[in-house]
Amino acid sequence: MSRLTVLAGPTAVGKGTVSARIREAHPEVWFSVSATTRPPRPGEIDGVHYHFVTDAEFDRMIADGELLEHAVVHGRNRYGTLRGPVQEQIDAGGAPLLEIDLQGARQVREAMPEALFVFLAPPSWDELVRRLVGRGTESEEEQExxxxxxxVELEAEKEFDVTIINRDVSEAARELVDLMGLEDRD
Structure with missing residues (x-):
């Protein structure tokens, strides 16, 4: 039987970049596509990067029990993981990976405590700030x-089963693949 792996960590730590590296090298890993109420960023495609939904649709999904976890992120937009596709992957013996925020990871721990919870940490606070500012996708107010x-999220590291420090994207991806019990193809 397969096990869900949950990857979480602070904003700009590189969760998306590490996940993208794993996607390239390990097509057998299944990535959940989260639902969100935020508008798409340039280049994001509905159903590929996120399921972009209205607040009303998100409320309906919560009421109908369709979300494994959901949270308000950065005090603004809501994100959630669709329960059905995750369970289908586990039941089929797949290698499911959720890339989510701290609030969501806590909810998944309540619903699926058998999952593997991995915290992706920055090598330092200064590096995290550099990465966030360097993205250039958020206003100064949003960066703050x-x-x-x-x-706050960095303080939650002790809640996770394992920590990977993201000094190098390839190495962090390799460590996560190893934790998932997959063969490294690099």
Whole structure:
């Protein structure tokens, strides 16, 4: 039987970049596509990067029990993981990986305590700030909001089964693949 792996960590730590590296090298890993109420960023495609939904649709999904976890992130937008596809992957013996925030990871721990919970940490606070500012995708006000959230999120590292420090994307991806029990193809 397969086991769900949950990857979480503070904003700008590189969760998406590490996940993208794993996607390239390990097509057998199944990635959940989260639902969100935030608008798409340039280049994001509905159903590929996220399921972009209205607040009303998100409320319906919660009421109908369709979400494994859901949270308000950075005090603004809601994100959630669809329960059905995750369970289908586990039941089929797949290698499911959730890339989610701290609030969501806590809810998944309640619902699926048997999952493997991995915290992706930055090598230092200064590096985390550099990565966030370097993305250039958020306003200065949004950067400050995200950094305030990141300080809180870093304190939660002890809640996770294992920590990977993201000094190098390829190495962090390799460590996660090893934890998932998959063969490294690099």
């Amino acid at each position: 909001r995200r950094l305030a959230t990141a300080r």
